[in-house]
Amino acid sequence: MHKVVILGTGPAGLTAAIYLARANMNPLVIEGAEPGGQLTTTTDVENFPGFPEGIMGPELMDNMRKQAERFGATFKRGWVKEVDIAKPPFKLYLDDHDPIEADALILSTGASAKLLGIPGEKENIGQGVSTCATCDGFFFRGKKIIVVGGGDSAMEEANFLTKFASQVTVVHRRTELRASKIMQDRARQNEKVAWALDRTPIEVVKGESGVKGLKVMNNETGKEEIIEADGIFIAIGHQPNTAFLNGQIALDDNGYVAVRPGTTLTDIPGVFACGDVQDHVYRQAITAAGTGCMAALDCERYLEGSATHDWSQTL
Numbered sequence: 260m261h262k263v264v265i266l267g268t269g270p271a272g273l274t275a276a277i278y279l280a281r282a283n284m285n286p287l288v289i290e291g292a293e294p295g296g297q298l299t300t301t302t303d304v305e306n307f308p309g310f311p312e313g314i315m316g317p318e319l320m321d322n323m324r325k326q327a328e329r330f331g332a333t334f335k336r337g338w339v340k341e342v343d344i345a346k347p348p349f350k351l352y353l354d355d356h357d358p359i360e361a362d363a364l365i366l367s368t369g370a371s372a373k374l375l376g377i378p379g380e381k382e383n384i385g386q387g388v389s390t391c392a393t394c395d396g397f398f399f400r401g402k403k404i405i406v407v408g409g410g411d412s413a414m415e416e417a418n419f420l421t422k423f424a425s426q427v428t429v430v431h432r433r434t435e436l437r438a439s440k441i442m443q444d445r446a447r448q449n450e451k452v453a454w455a456l457d458r459t460p461i462e463v464v465k466g467e468s469g470v471k472g473l474k475v476m477n478n479e480t481g482k483e484e485i486i487e488a489d490g491i492f493i494a495i496g497h498q499p500n501t502a503f504l505n506g507q508i509a510l511d512d513n514g515y516v517a518v519r520p521g522t523t524l525t526d527i528p529g530v531f532a533c534g535d536v537q538d539h540v541y542r543q544a545i546t547a548a549g550t551g552c553m554a555a556l557d558c559e560r561y562l563e564g565s566a567t568h569d570w571s572q573t574l
Contacts, residue, residue, distance in 0.1 A: 276288050345527075375460050472487040515539050
């Protein structure tokens with residue numbers, strides 16, 4: 260039996276662990292298949308405050324983990340396959356082990372960027388392939404970039420990346436974009452944005468010193484082409500990691516865990532959500548860490564019986 264269990268070891272989960280451990284709550288942190296979250300696939304992190312020269316993503320997450328362990332947080336490797344969160348104590352089922360029980364639960368399981376599933380893509384994440392323009396755009400100053408996608412997020416990233424790149428080519432497998440008209444118009448009016456529509460990505464082409472381009476199928480001619488670029492940004496959406504909750508908690512219209520504005524409270528008393536699993540807008544390490552702090556403080560007040568929130572209110 261635990262006072263609180265934290266699911267996830269990204270910036271949100273580890274920040275929550277640090278705060279709860281310092282409050283003598285002895286949190287148990289469950290590590291999933293990707294300890295450290297998406298930052299472990301990032302090389303240089305230059306926009307996290309306190310590191311003027313930047314820091315490697317895996318190093319930053321390792322430091323956060325050590326800080327949490329220093330104050331008494333414990334870690335357990337495993338994959339939560341099922342939960343029972345109708346009421347406390349909450350039950351978590353990991354692999355073939357007996358259930359873990361907790362008085363409170365913090366969900367920080369994050370969201371996974373959707374990938375194309377083509378050769379050369381996953382192995383070059385952080386080496387020329389990225390899923391976050393605001394994280395990695397700076398590294399492609401004066402270079403050619405490809406953005407794959409046809410929705411609002413792809414148009415937004417294409418426009419953003421023109422601040423750094425010499426040219427941004429939007430690759431989409433259809434002739435029509437899914438993005439809203441206003442987002443399409445902004446991209447089309449940007450002189451730095453080029454278009455490669457009706458082309459299906461086939462393979463990320465690797466050169467001697469990094470990504471060389473993207474091999475695509477021209478759907479009109481049936482011929483393969485290589486669009487040269489120094490970086491490829493995949494912008495086809497994110498999938499919040501909530502499947503294991505099996506519909507037991509309220510989600511918003513985008514499938515993310517719904518929380519009361521200004522808090523990390525879910526619709527279930529004693530269950531809190533932080534980080535990218537409840538944030539489809541910002542998706543930054545620093546904002547995730549901030550909500551991790553909020554979740555820890557909300558959770559601590561709940562466990563101590565000093566919470567002032569009215570759980571009966573609708574989300």
